[in-house]
Amino acid sequence: MTSGGEVRGRLFGKNVLEATFRAAPDEDLFLGELLVGVDDATGRRYLFRVVDVTYGTEHREPGWAERVAGTMLADDGRDDAGAHPLYEQSRRTYRVATCSCLGYLTPPGPDGVRTEFRKPKSLPTQFSRVLAPEPEDFAFLASRMGDLPVGMLRSGESVVDFRVSIPGAALSSHVGIFATTGMGKSNLMRVLAAGVMRANGRYGLLIIDPHGEYRGALARHPWAGERLRTYAARSLPNTTALRISLAELGIDDLRTAYEWSRPQEEALFELERHYGVEGLGWLAAFARLDDLPGFRDVELNGRIALSTLQVVHRRARRIVELQCVAMDPNVSVGGSVLSDLLGGKVVLIDVSGLGSTEEVLVASYLTRRVLEEWQSAYLDRPEQHERMPVVAVVLEEAQRVLGASKDRESNVFPRVAREGRKFNVGICAITQQPKLLDDELLSQFNTFFILGLADEKDRNILRASAKQDISAVGKEIQTLMPGECLIAGLAAPFAMPAKVDLYDDLVRATPPPPAPRPTAAPNIAALVD
């Protein structure tokens, strides 16, 4: 590794974890930029991330800079800009960059090649040169990258020629995608789905898509024919009809999807007991009831208030009228979805057209099926479980089911967050408002994709839960542009700045899957012999 390169500044202060360096007044420094402090005395190369940039001046008089600005402003006011130049500005002013120290690369060993990345524990020599990094400075990261590509390493606004990816196994330890509108959540999700499609069945992804925004895009992927299966709640071309049997739904799904009062929940259990059928099969008969007061008085002996019963009845009718709900217990896509996931596919559930609660109902049911399947394999068929792909359930607006107020007892999603990891089932939660997620559940998420977040409360909660210290990058998060993100996870030694691939570019660059191996026709004669 050489120690040449363009000098961006000279280190002068701070401590082991932070560094400040002086740069020329016209040095274009960006928040999030990655730089290297070259300690010639020790041969170490310290990796810095710029977290703030301020002005500096040689002049020590208080108010010097304000006075200069005031003079120039007055010239502007007289339409006489430039009347008072600031002579030799490059000598009299400068910039001061504050950096967090990410760690350092040890000097090459006797073999002259290998360096090791270590967390910062010592001060680089004062006044060391600060340089733009070289490709070799990031070589140590290569072994820590995974098999799900995300994009390119980003340094400020520049892109470094280094691929950033996460390990697919990280899907089981839960992934959070946090961003305000328009910052690139959907594109990132598509990129991750593309990675799963190309992972040769090692991973499965169950995407619940409430807005129908993934169907067209994912279908364009060259590997979609083999690796994508789309179910839709309404009639859509090239999709399989999403049909869920009432009998397969459970009261817990209802409790997850709807807000129920205590008496209403009691009513649900009372009705389940009364009908004595498996699952929610009884909803069909209950929804058909015309004489609700009579049913209450005769069949339920008046044990449920009529108003309570009316609420349950109204919701029951809405559910049984859903196109995707089948009365026939034999008609259900549950098994097919599981089979697709076991085959390492991306399963897209297009629930556009459904209401928000019904969408959660579907998601709850399918997630429960996945968890039960992987859990039972883990407990009863460990050998099979080892061969099963790691799966993740992708939830948009995840705060609806992972919020602090949600009933954790009946809600399958917190269960997945807490227990799913050991069964290889994870959640990929997408939200604009991480502050609405339950703290304890969020702490179960090992990988954060942080795109632009304007709200300080959102940033604070992520800061508290991230698996890496992101306390110094608040300003960077605030200033992220669409498609730029920070990845905080366990694999890399620091939160990785990345520029997410554009899904459309990815699709264009992806070769089609290899043709299946030709199989020889069976030699019947040989068999007869």
Add this chain to the structure above:
Amino acid sequence: MPLPPPPPTIEQAAARLAGLLTYAGGTLSDPERHDLVFETDLSLQPLVRLPAPIDTWAVDGGQAVVADARCLQLVVTRASRARWREGRCVLEEEGDLRPQLVGCGEERTAVLTYGMPVRPDAAVDIGLLRDWGEWQAVARSVEEADAGAMVLIDGDLEPDWRLPPSFLDALFARATARRVTLAGVTKHSSLARGGAPLLGQLERRAEEALGPRAMWWARLATTRPDSGPNRQILAARLDPDARFSFRVDIPAGDDAPHILGSLSALADDAAFPGYPYPLSVADRLAACPGWVRDDVWAQLEDGLDVAGVPFDVRERAFTDRHRLMERA
């Protein structure tokens, strides 16, 4: 015998000061100098900015007391130069630090070492050491300057009183021969009228008479013929946005509006409009801040170590008792 007046109260002092500051009359004077012949009528003239000199040199000096045993001091002085051409500094010369022991006759060596043209029995102190260094730098600048250049000096065109007038005579002659203009710019002048700062009064008068953004100049005085080469003492506001005017000294025969007009072209820096920028560069170079003093002190200690001077001897010599008492 009449009783002495009682000591004034703060209120009385403030009332007297107010009277002095606001009184617009009185005689012109310079409490620090008595060789000036003041103009009878101070006439304010509009100043027109002209192109900057093609070559400008600026000279300033710095000094510091490094070790102080009261009877004996180690001082350092230096003279710095900046050369300004085409809108940028082409030379920045901090100047070597000149250490000198002063006191108990030790300072006498400086007269020979630095070739000071002073009487053999002249007192030598840090002021003279610094001033001589500055004038030597001025003389060097005159020699190195291009024809048509201007050499700026921080302060008036009056060397330390111990330096003979002949030195300035020779310098002026050499400058004239080389077509180099000399100008001294004083940041904070002691010129007064009726006990109040003269330049402040002129600034107020000019603002009323010529407007708040006018550049102006005034001839204030000339030096007496018996005090060395003749000089004219001027006041000038060198930029429309200058907060202050400055005293400017130039040789007597020189064209004041032309020199001041050229000088004003160097005084448009946004950080301090009205003060010639090359002089502020020289000022920065010449400064002897605390770290310079500390650095020399560290070198001095090394030398004392080598010479085997016990620590307590040094401590007794150089400890600042005042500071110790304040801490107690």
